[in-house]
Amino acid sequence: MDANRSHRLRAHGLKLAHLMTLFVAMSIICLPGLWIVLNSFRPTVEIMAKPPIWIPNDLNFDNYRAMFAGAGEGGVPVVTYFMNSLIISVTSTAIAILVGMAGGYAFARYRFRGKSAIFVGLMVTRAVPGVALSLPLFIVYARIGIIDTHFGMILTYVAMNVPFTIWLIDGFFRQVPKELAEAAEIDGCTRWQAFWRVEFPVARAGIASAGIFAFLTSWNEYALASQLTRSVTSKTMPVGLLDFTSEFTLNWGGMCALAVLMIIPALVLTFLVQKHLIAGLTFGGVKG
Amino acid sequence: MAEVHLEKVVKKYGELEVVHGIDLDIGHNEFVVFVGPSGCGKSTTLRMIAGLENISGGNIRIGDRVVNDLPPRARNISMVFQNYALYPHMSVRENLGFSLKIAGKDKAEIEAAVDEAAAILSLTPLLDRKPGELSGGQRQRVAMGRAIVRHPDVFLFDEPLSNLDAKLRTQMRVEIKKLHRKIKTTIIYVTHDQVEAMTLADRIVIMRNGSIEQQGTPLEVFANPVSTFVATFIGSPPMNLIDGVVKGGQVVFSDGTSLPVPPRYSAAEGQRVQYGVRADNIMPIGHALPPEEHMAELDMTVSLSEPLGTETILFGEISDTEIQAKMLNPRPVEPGETMRFQITLDKCHLFDAESGVSLRT
16 A cells, blocks of 8 residues: 555656656747847847846837838848748748659669669768858859859758658658559559559658758758858848847847747747647558 | 469569569469569569569560550559558558559549448548547558559568468458458468468469469469478468488488378488478377378387367477477376377378478479
8 A cells, every 4th residue: 555655646746857858948948049039129228238237127119120120221122031031031942842752753763773772872962061151162163153043052051951752752662562552553553643643642741840950950041041142133031130139239139020020930830830730740551 | 254364474673683583473363472582573473463563574464565664553453551551641541542543433423432441441430530640550540441442453462461460460361351342352462471372372383582482372372382491481379390311111210210201202212301291290199180092100209299179289399300290189298298199191291301392203
């Protein structure tokens, strides 16, 4: 009896400790994000105050208003930056996913000469730090005249993302049993139909997650974009953040406001795709 | 009408030949079972008929068409896979109707065909579920339903029951047989389970190392195995085989005991042979079937008994070879007890010791 009770108490205690630890860990992870959101609504005086003011007493939209105001009044071309980011990220993600699907499917389903060497080669490209490429890229892009263009940035991000999407999607197609496509072929599908009507929908969840990764990589990338974009025509939002720095001052409030605008689409996208991620995991077509 | 003809069908993977020129004619509505141990080429042969593997030589004809280079969709066949291969993102209804939808049939027609197939396999209450929500037996029935919905010329089954538990397997076996009665189509069925082969087949094709070892009705291959391979593969428990030498019309075993050469078999004097006797034909006297024309008797010490209810399997030894015998109307048997056994010579077999080939005249 007593042994039972003490075990039950211990189980409760452990659970409590578990939840507390999780709470603390999550707080530490989330705090910087919250701080940014909070700062975007506060005047610079309060942000810079020492000792820090934890509980805000003056929240307003001044930073946002200033950001959207014209140049010279502290404004930056937010809408243009946003569109640049969107065009570059969406296009490069779409291309990376298409190439990744073709490549991942080939690696998962076919045997060909040099398969593992090619695969390792793709992975090795990921080992090169992006910044190390910035100077060579800059020179090449400048020579062929695609510096400061959407096309140049899309090309860069496709190259960055393709090895990763191939690797991820290969893994997901491996989990789709070969028999599904064979059954579809026997049911009257061509090879192409079997892929699009059976294998693709089954692997959709995985492809979507590869898509999120690729999108977020392009959306958040700063190091290369800061070198390869020069003007409003192609600057992405992370690069746009630099507009808030001037020779002697840093406009923290404005920066935070732009950062919040950057975070929102990423959050929305993740939520949208998350539904797919869960819906896609209803396996059970084969005995496993 | 759909006969299936294989003419010298060969399959090679690079240099490695895994199916060596198979000839086989399968009649309309016939239920043919390919059986053999793993790696014997039975699944590969089935997949070549399906069009999932291309053939390296020979011809495959379905009906009067040569289908060698036709893709699976042009062969009018359907197939049930070992792991079912149901489309996990579709409901049972969509799974069943998928082939008709691909064929561009209109909605009403698809619905009628799906309802009919669902009724045959008692799937009607499950039509709106996803495969993930079904039990193994139900998934198996959906896989069969997907196959029958299109009224194909030929049904192919690739070890469809091997993922089910023993009880369900017996049940589905009966359902498959009933299904064949109902829909009257040519069926080619692959299994490594000789019980499935015996119970389902109109004709058994026993394969070994990429060739056909023997084919015939279940009773023919059981009664007249052409080799020790077939003799030990078909029938449970497997046929007892005892090494011996022929001397003066007797087969003498290494421990000195001997049995007469069975009727209808002939062997040269001094030839090394294997003597084959099934458990059903070696029974303890007093617990046996009434004797037939040619009988022999010998003593054997029982080392182990396996009671099965209506009969008991007795384990003993003749010349260092483990023998399984069958006891009818069983009584308890203690290990170590020596009993006298009767052997029905008319049902015994003799094989050449070297080649394993039957010495039947």
